[in-house]
Amino acid sequence: PRFREGIVWQNANRGFLFRASFAGFLSDEKALKEIFALKGASGTKPCPTCSNLVQHMRVEQLEGTRLVDIACSDPGRLEYHTNESFYAMVDFLQTAIANWEPRSRIAKYEQMFGILADRHGILCDDRCRSIVRPVDHYIRDWMHTIVSHGVAGTQTAKLLAACRRAGIAANRLTTYTSA
Secondary structure, eight states, rough: OOHHHHHEEETTTTEEEEEEOOOOOEEEEHHHHHHHHHHHGGGSSSSSSSSEOOOOSSSHHHHTTTOOTTTOOOOGOOOBBBHHHHHHHHHHHHHHHHHHOOHHHHHHHHHHBOOOOOTTGGGGGGGGGTTTTTTEEEEHHIIIITTOOOOOOOHHHHHHHHHHHHOOOHHHHHHHOOO
């Protein structure tokens, strides 16, 4: 919080007022999971910013609900969390722990929310709530998320397969992209 008010930075007998604000955690999926104590791909809700995206469920279970499968390619069907709605899930978990609910029930809540009930985690520290906004501060590193083991390789493979089916040779694509 002091950074927002400003701190004096002394350099070569001159003082400067330095202000900053926390913009978020820029990381790959594994690091973001660890920072925010998330289940990630092992959770029913793998995406912390989407409130209705799920996996590990049969499609027929989703019919008639607002839930969408992880394979959904229509961004218009996605509903997004706010920082407040995300913290509501954290608070729900913390209340379950405080009420000494059985570990098996807490594990189901963790699975459902995609959040680990880590009472020592950054999301459960009341001092951090004024600083850490879990939805706003979850910044995906595009290089690791999209390029390295991400969707870019899958999409490129699908494009090449479609070109092959259409009779377009790979060397023709190489020539086209090199021009």
